[in-house]
Amino acid sequence: xxxxxxxxxxxxxxxxxxxxxxxxxxxxxxxxxxxxxxxxxxxxxxxxxxxxxxxxxxxxxxxxxxxxxxxxxxxxxxxxxxxxxxxxxxxxxxxxxxxxxxxxxxxxxxxxxxxxxxxxxxxxxxxxxxxxxxxxxxxxxxxxxxxxxxxxxxxxxxxxxxxxxxxxxxxxxxxxxxxxxxxxxxxxxxxxxxxxxxxxxxxxxxxxxxxxxxxxxxxxxxxxxxxxxxxxxxxxxxxxxxxxxxxxxxxxxxxxxxxxxxxxxxxxxxxxxxxxxxxxxxxxxxxxxxxxxxxxxxxxxxxxxxxxxxxxxxxxxxxxxxxxxxxxxxxxxxxxxxxxxxxxxxxxxxxxxxxxxxxxxxxxxxxxxxxxxxxxxxxxxxxxxxxxxxxxxxxxxxxxxxxxxxxxxxxxxxxxxxxxxxxxxxxxxxx
Amino acid sequence: xxxxxxxxxxxxxxxxxxxxxxxxxxxxxxxxxxxxxxxxxxxxxxxxxxxxxxxxxxxxxxx
Numbered sequence: 001x002x003x004x005x006x007x008x009x010x011x012x013x014x015x016x017x018x019x020x021x022x023x024x025x026x027x028x029x030x031x032x033x034x035x036x037x038x039x040x041x042x043x044x045x046x047x048x049x050x051x052x053x054x055x056x057x058x059x060x061x062x063x064x065x066x067x068x069x070x071x072x073x074x075x076x077x078x079x080x081x082x083x084x085x086x087x088x089x090x091x092x093x094x095x096x097x098x099x100x101x102x103x104x105x106x107x108x109x110x111x112x113x114x115x116x117x118x119x120x121x122x123x124x125x126x127x128x129x130x131x132x133x134x135x136x137x138x139x140x141x142x143x144x145x146x147x148x149x150x151x152x153x154x155x156x157x158x159x160x161x162x163x164x165x166x167x168x169x170x171x172x173x174x175x176x177x178x179x180x181x182x183x184x185x186x187x188x189x190x191x192x193x194x195x196x197x198x199x200x201x202x203x204x205x206x207x208x209x210x211x212x213x214x215x216x217x218x219x220x221x222x223x224x225x226x227x228x229x230x231x232x233x234x235x236x237x238x239x240x241x242x243x244x245x246x247x248x249x250x251x252x253x254x255x256x257x258x259x260x261x262x263x264x265x266x267x268x269x270x271x272x273x274x275x276x277x278x279x280x281x282x283x284x285x286x287x288x289x290x291x292x293x294x295x296x297x298x299x300x301x302x303x304x305x306x307x308x309x310x311x312x313x314x315x316x317x318x319x320x321x322x323x324x325x326x327x328x329x330x331x332x333x334x335x336x337x338x339x340x341x342x343x344x345x346x347x348x349x350x351x352x353x354x355x356x357x358x359x360x361x362x363x364x365x366x367x368x369x370x371x372x373x374x375x376x377x378x379x380x381x382x383x384x385x386x387x388x389x390x391x392x393x394x395x396x397x398x399x400x401x402x403x404x405x406x407x408x409x410x411x412x413x414x415x416x417x418x419x420x421x422x423x424x425x426x427x428x429x430x431x
Numbered sequence: 432x433x434x435x436x437x438x439x440x441x442x443x444x445x446x447x448x449x450x451x452x453x454x455x456x457x458x459x460x461x462x463x464x465x466x467x468x469x470x471x472x473x474x475x476x477x478x479x480x481x482x483x484x485x486x487x488x489x490x491x492x493x494x
Contacts, residue, residue: 122442123443123444372486375487375488376488
């Protein structure tokens with residue numbers, strides 16, 4: 001932090017989205033790890049109370065015990081998916097996502113639902129799509145030829161994950177912009193830039209955030225309800241929606257609600273996180289030119305560079321769990337019903353696990369970061385994220401090795417996703 | 432000592448194979464298989480690492 005006044009632990013409010021707009025976020029995490037690694041936050045006018053878990057080992061312990069730390073009552077402290085909200089914004093009217101969406105589910109049902117589609121996400125299955133991912137990446141970069149004023153987020157970073165997830169979901173190219181827009185409004189619902197459907201005077205409020213997310217959710221459900229109708233009428237394709245419509249768990253098909261929630265989750269998750277890893281990665285390569293030069297000089301470092309980008313950015317800022325019984329964590333008494341927020345940017349800079357955690361090191365080994373989570377809810381799309389990052393940076397640096405950030409970094413106002421909305425770049429000479 | 436891989440959970444990340452190639456093998460069906468019916472003492476540490484590193488918590492000592 002710029003100030004020399006010591007920060008008191010009791011004053012730290014990680015729910016405040018403003019905190020995550022600044023680099024000072026990491027100083028707050030450092031203080032919590034050192035002074036109050038399992039820290040109780042009593043809540044404020046927008047967010048209910050929760051425990052902050054900031055140490056690596058503790059996040060592993062919580063993640064690996066879904067019986068004791070449940071996902072079914074909400075996975076975010078964001079007001080839009082609070083368990084006490086009567087209408088979680090992840091669902092529109094009549095749809096409650098809790099316990100019905102893959103990410104909001106506990107075993108054994110979570111295991112069974114995930115098994116319906118996880119064969120398409122294994123590292124080997126993903127690897128077979130490398131050629132296609134490279135073709136899409138080159139097409140995106142072709143679009144930059146002769147362009148001035150490139151916004152790296154909108155023009156490049158967002159385009160690859162968007163194209164890949166839409167293709168997997170059978171969403172035609174003409175509807176990609178809609179999916180991009182609805183994803184922004186869902187994840188960015190707390191950011192005034194995405195609240196333009198709400199009257200101007202109300203923007204920036206919690207009500208505006210909720211309304212923005214709900215409207216986007218409803219539109220997304222309406223879109224996939226249309227897809228479901230076509231599938232019911234007999235259309236089948238080589239995509240996940242076709243698998244889901246025929247899938248059975250214990251002899252029962254998914255309900256319409258479950259189908260729609262699954263589609264919603266995949267579009268959002270496939271879109272938002274990798275985008276921010278790509279953008280945040282380019283930002284890191286701009287801030288650490290020696291590391292970029294090292295990677296360009298030794299392309300065999302690409303795999304470890306990708307892992308380091310994911311650790312460095314930690315695109316998902318937190319996930320929550322709810323204790324199903326009284327328990328203890330690092331000496332703190334946790335009561336049944338308490339919420340625990342696991343802060344990934346913090347655990348991925350835990351001094352007890354990572355040497356020089358604040359150094360961006362493209363050769364970092366080992367690098368067992370937790371940016372994809374661990375255990376029951378380990379990121380289903382991790383293989384896609386890794387491959388998209390690898391191909392993107394290979395192709396990008398092959399063409400524009402001197403690309404630089406050339407303007408203000410506009411960050412997303414969110415305590416959930418460490419997002420970048422806009423990143424002006426200077427491409428430099430094309431090789 | 433016996434170690435097992437839960438195939439309902441395994442997603443072929445192959446972390447176990449990297450940690451203990453003598454014990455685990457990921458095959459074409461994207462599932463990890465245990466190669467040794469009984470894990471000798473000198474490989475115990477490697478298998479512990481595999482258990483710890485498995486992203487999906489699919490591996491455990493048989494109880």
